[in-house]
Amino acid sequence: MRRARLGTFIALGVVVALALAFFVSPYASSQPDGLNKVAIDQGLDQQEQPHALEDLPTAGYGVRGIRNERLSTGLAGLIGVGVTFALGLGLFALVRGARRTGHDPAP
Amino acid sequence: MHIPDGFLNAGASIGGAVVAVGGLSVSIRRTTQILEEKQAPLAGLVAAFIFAVQMLNFPVAAGTSGHLLGGVLAAVLVGPWAGAVCVAVVLIVQSLLFADGGLTALGVNIVNMALIAVFCGYGIFLLLRRVVPRTHTGVTISAGVAAMLSVVLAAVGFTIEYAIGGTGGAPVGTVAAAMAGVHLLIGIGEGVITAMTVGAVLAARPDLVYGTRDLIAPVELRESTVTPTRSAP
Secondary structure, three states: OOOOOHHHHHHHHHHHHHHHHHHHHHHOOOOOEHHHHHHHHHOOOOOOOOOOOOOOOOOOOOOOOOOOHHHHHHHHHHHHHHHHHHHHHHHHHHHHHHHHHHHOOOO | OOOOOOOEOHHHHHHHHHHHHHHHHHHHHHHHHHOOOOHHHHHHHHHHHHHHHHOOOEEEEOOEEEOOOOHHHHHHHHOHHHHHHHHHHHHHHHHHHHOOOOOOOHHHHHHHHHHHHHHHHHHHHHHHHHHOOOOHHHHHHHHHHHHHHHHHHHHHHHHHHHHHHEOOOOOHHHHHHHHHHHHHHHHHHHHHHHHHHHHHHHHHOHHHOHHHHHHOOOOOOOOOOOOOOOOOO
């Protein structure tokens, strides 16, 4: 069986993630998730505090200023996937670098 | 499954942060030691993919939704150490960029989703692999079932934290039952998504999957074609 080259495989994966975030996430369920539902039902949220960063232009998976709600959610998804990929790639590249230095025998 | 600020008191939040920092430090150190070159970009992709799929809330019951946590998915693809780091990166981006998951609750959220779901889930995956056939199908099914149970275990994690320092007044037993029940349903979605994704990667690049390294044929050891000559007795 022919195998996709690593770079091609990673690029394809990122395209899939971007597509899910942009095209599918605007249609995701907006009902509370399991933990939030239990919190509402059982009153665990009575002392909930607003998030310290709730004024960010991207708070709540939207982009402030974009009127179209679906577009706003989709763009937030693109930003999130891009930032997460960049952070992950950078972090794991650093980790790989640390190994290379770590294995160098002391002079 | 993202705990907001104020659900837990300062003690439980700080305790969670300490455990999270400790667990991630060990995970990063182990990743440094064992991450293969070709797995570094895959780990970045896994984090980005989990971020995307965590946005896709699916309905599970009346007025309730669930979404992928991705712990077992990450652990099977890049190993539990790098997997925990992947999920933690996702949680940090969600909290710092999208105000999802409290800042003070970041530690407990990392404990539940990046440590409990990843390491307990991967342990279950390894146990299941002992009883299923040593095939790609066996790996895919093990990943799916482990993923399902990992969601319930993360919910148990929250329940324990609630018992230690929850600010709500509901009895722990009631919260435990409600959390376990709804997360069993969400776990079915987690299992299906995890199995489908692991199956897809196994079909395209089986050599990249950490959880099946033992299935990759080792360098073949052949019987020598030259029959050693024996001296007649």
